[in-house]
Amino acid sequence: MSQPDAATEPADAPAPTPFHRLADYAAIPRVGGLALSRDGRLVIAVQTLDPEKKKWVSALWEVDPEGRRPAHRLTRSAPGESSPAWAPDGSLLFTSARPDPEATADKNGEPKPALWALPPGGGEARLVLARTGGVAGFAVAADSGHVAVLASTMPGAADAEADEARRKERKDAGVSAVLHESYPVRFWDHDLGPAVSHVYWLGQVPPEVPAGTAGEPPELRDLTPEAGPPHGAGDEISLSPDGRLLARSEDVPDGPAGRRSRLVLQDTATGETRVLVDDPLADIHGGAFSPDGRSLVCVREAMSTYAEPPDYTLLLVDVESGRASDLTAGFDRWPSAPQFSADGSTVYFLADDDGRHAIFRVDLDGGQPVRLTEDGAYSDLQVARDGSALFALRSGYDSPAVPVRVDPTAERQQPVVLPNPGTIERLPGRLEEVEAVAADGARVQSWLVLPEGASADNPAPLLLWIHGGPLMSWNSWSWRWCPWVLAARGYAVLMPNPALSQGFGQDFVRRGWGEWGGAPYTDLMTAVDAVVERPDIDADRTAAMGGSFGGYMANWVATQTDRFRAIVTHASLWDLDAFTGTTDAAYYWEKEWGDPLREPKRYEQNSPHRFADAIRTPMLVIHGDKDYRVPIGEGLRLWYDLQKRGVPSKFLYFPDENHWVLTPGNTGVWYETVIAFLAEHVLGEEWQRPELV
Numbered sequence: 001m002s003q004p005d006a007a008t009e010p011a012d013a014p015a016p017t018p019f020h021r022l023a024d025y026a027a028i029p030r031v032g033g034l035a036l037s038r039d040g041r042l043v044i045a046v047q048t049l050d051p052e053k054k055k056w057v058s059a060l061w062e063v064d065p066e067g068r069r070p071a072h073r074l075t076r077s078a079p080g081e082s083s084p085a086w087a088p089d090g091s092l093l094f095t096s097a098r099p100d101p102e103a104t105a106d107k108n109g110e111p112k113p114a115l116w117a118l119p120p121g122g123g124e125a126r127l128v129l130a131r132t133g134g135v136a137g138f139a140v141a142a143d144s145g146h147v148a149v150l151a152s153t154m155p156g157a158a159d160a161e162a163d164e165a166r167r168k169e170r171k172d173a174g175v176s177a178v179l180h181e182s183y184p185v186r187f188w189d190h191d192l193g194p195a196v197s198h199v200y201w202l203g204q205v206p207p208e209v210p211a212g213t214a215g216e217p218p219e220l221r222d223l224t225p226e227a228g229p230p231h232g233a234g235d236e237i238s239l240s241p242d243g244r245l246l247a248r249s250e251d252v253p254d255g256p257a258g259r260r261s262r263l264v265l266q267d268t269a270t271g272e273t274r275v276l277v278d279d280p281l282a283d284i285h286g287g288a289f290s291p292d293g294r295s296l297v298c299v300r301e302a303m304s305t306y307a308e309p310p311d312y313t314l315l316l317v318d319v320e321s322g323r324a325s326d327l328t329a330g331f332d333r334w335p336s337a338p339q340f341s342a343d344g345s346t347v348y349f350l351a352d353d354d355g356r357h358a359i360f361r362v363d364l365d366g367g368q369p370v371r372l373t374e375d376g377a378y379s380d381l382q383v384a385r386d387g388s389a390l391f392a393l394r395s396g397y398d399s400p401a402v403p404v405r406v407d408p409t410a411e412r413q414q415p416v417v418l419p420n421p422g423t424i425e426r427l428p429g430r431l432e433e434v435e436a437v438a439a440d441g442a443r444v445q446s447w448l449v450l451p452e453g454a455s456a457d458n459p460a461p462l463l464l465w466i467h468g469g470p471l472m473s474w475n476s477w478s479w480r481w482c483p484w485v486l487a488a489r490g491y492a493v494l495m496p497n498p499a500l501s502q503g504f505g506q507d508f509v510r511r512g513w514g515e516w517g518g519a520p521y522t523d524l525m526t527a528v529d530a531v532v533e534r535p536d537i538d539a540d541r542t543a544a545m546g547g548s549f550g551g552y553m554a555n556w557v558a559t560q561t562d563r564f565r566a567i568v569t570h571a572s573l574w575d576l577d578a579f580t581g582t583t584d585a586a587y588y589w590e591k592e593w594g595d596p597l598r599e600p601k602r603y604e605q606n607s608p609h610r611f612a613d614a615i616r617t618p619m620l621v622i623h624g625d626k627d628y629r630v631p632i633g634e635g636l637r638l639w640y641d642l643q644k645r646g647v648p649s650k651f652l653y654f655p656d657e658n659h660w661v662l663t664p665g666n667t668g669v670w671y672e673t674v675i676a677f678l679a680e681h682v683l684g685e686e687w688q689r690p691e692l693v
């Protein structure tokens with residue numbers, strides 16, 4: 001079954017859906033980030049293409065929480081606006097690299113994000129705070145309106161001037177080198193050091209000065225003057241409602257080359273710091289204050305070991321004594337992003353559950369968590385101050401993220417979608433949930449996207465898409481890996497959640513722990529075996545693809561079976577030993593796999609490169625040079641190993657992309673190349689080399 005690619009049709013012919021043409025796909029508005037004010041105003045961040053179509057730019061839109069009026073745009077600037085948060089007086093704070101006569105530009109000429117405020121009644125936004133290294137984030141105290149900011153600062157710089165002078169000195173001397181004395185040195189897509197993040201106390205947002213008057217730059221007090229490499233003061237902060245306390249996750253050494261995080265509390269008036277939760281066997285993340293400021297709820301991640309995967313629970317912590325109790329004991333899911341209810345008697349949180357990322361509620365006086373939402377994946381959870389509603393972003397394979405209103409008392413509900421610019425009117429096919437049973441009896445849940453017209457008379461070619469992580473699951477919309485772009489070209493897309501996937505219980509994770517080539521692989525094959533039995537699927541025309549861990553698995557699939565006609569592998573792990581020493585956080589992986597020199601077993605049994613001779617399937621290798629999570633060496637070595645063996649293969653290389661592909665142009669050629677490669681090998685069409693690569 002093959003459908004014409006609208007890209008080859010006359011440009012003025014209407015495409016049936018925005019997924020048929022990559023240019024239309026790139027132009028769909030993308031909702032991300034939601035903030036609720038204390039008087040119930042709701043704002044979302046919406047990304048759209050800039051006029052040159054070179055990048056996506058975010059703007060803030062106001063959404064009607066009652067769902068009666070259409071959303072309207074609040075901000076407009078070329079660099080865009082993001083990270084919205086309301087102050088109690090109704091002004092809207094956000095970060096933006098938009099120009100301002102008084103804003104400090106980065107001395108390399110790149111404007112950096114600064115803190116801005118939109119007045120309560122609307123009008124012109126004004127600059128609140130600019131730093132040479134930019135404002136990386138901020139927190140607002142819910143009742144008092146005090147503000148703390150995160151800003152990267154050069155070592156030893158006592159104030160903004162010294163920070164700027166040190167940056168200039170390096171620039172003038174032509175120095176970009178960093179001397180490290182502790183591990184790690186990189187994180188996902190950026191280098192660590194020499195500047196590290198500090199937390200500054202801004203206090204109340206300074207009042208607006210009359211037009212034409214130069215206001216004094218606000219005075220900042222460094223709450224973390226001792227912040228040092230590699231991660232400085234961290235990047236997760238929250239303020240108590242009265243602004244008197246600041247909670248943050250602080251990164252500390254864990255063995256000679258490892259890190260873990262603990263929860264610290266600071267008095268914002270004196271800067272005095274005390275460790276609130278510190279557990280040598282766990283990472284402590286986040287920390288949301290109760291409405292009365294007396295408790296905090298945070299996430300405890302029991303660190304993994306060679307024998308056991310990590311496990312997560314919610315801790316309720318008494319601010320005064322530091323006493324912590326487990327709020328979700330016995331709950332066989334991994335809770336995250338907790339928030340107190342308006343009256344402080346309940347905690348709402350998110351957790352992967354059975355191919356969904358649902359909202360849950362747990363009462364402080366005991367009882368098991370209750371799932372509030374039926375389908376979809378939720379994020380950006382916000383609690384209305386009067387307790388009447390929850391607001392969040394909801395996505396799924398049926399919809400990209402859109403703002404929704406959720407009833408805090410109802411169970412397994414479908415939320416009310418609020419008018420917004422990101423709703424998709426029509427998808428090019430339909431979504432089904434399917435399941436299969438593995439040899440050991442485990443249930444393997446999958447999402448199956450079917451193209452329009454797939455039937456027994458017209459069976460669709462099948463694409464197995466493998467998720468990353470691996471401790472994640474397919475449950476939410478992804479612009480990066482969108483099955484509907486492939487469905488619009490006639491493919492059915494199978495997205496299984498094999499062993500190691502989250503949301504199916506701890507035993508399901510254990511089935512694959514340290515044995516990536518075992519149950520995770522066989523579960524995927526079980527899912528494919530079940531789906532190719534369907535009359536609307538063409539069992540002879542199949543391909544497999546995945547990114548990151550999904551890329552590892554795509555490589556592993558290539559070494560284990562010739563059943564697929566083509567394999568696409570993006571940002572993939574190829575040689576597990578080489579990967580472990582060069583990824584940004586080696587200690588994370590060594591917990592599961594062991595030290596490669598002392599405990600080589602898991603590397604030997606699971607590293608795809610050791611089985612390279614078995615590969616017969618044509619492969620498309622994709623990698624970004626700036627990927628510090630799965631370093632480029634993995635892609636280069638894989639490509640060389642394929643070429644050396646004469647395996648039909650191509651290498652789509654992105655010199656300036658990282659673990660993700662972030663620009664519209666590169667995203668376009670990513671999809672175009674994948675589509676062309678699949679068309680050649682799966683559909684038997686002639687190879688069409690994408691023009692621009």
Ligand SMILES: CC(=O)N[C@@H](C)C(=O)N[C@@H](C)C(=O)N[C@@H](C)C(=O)O
Nearest residue numbers: 468469470547548549550585588629
């Ligand atoms: C510290 C760490 O490595 N964490 C993992 C979640 C991770 O980054 N895994 C990658 C190999 C991966 O698969 N990434 C996923 C999240 C992706 O989709 O890029």
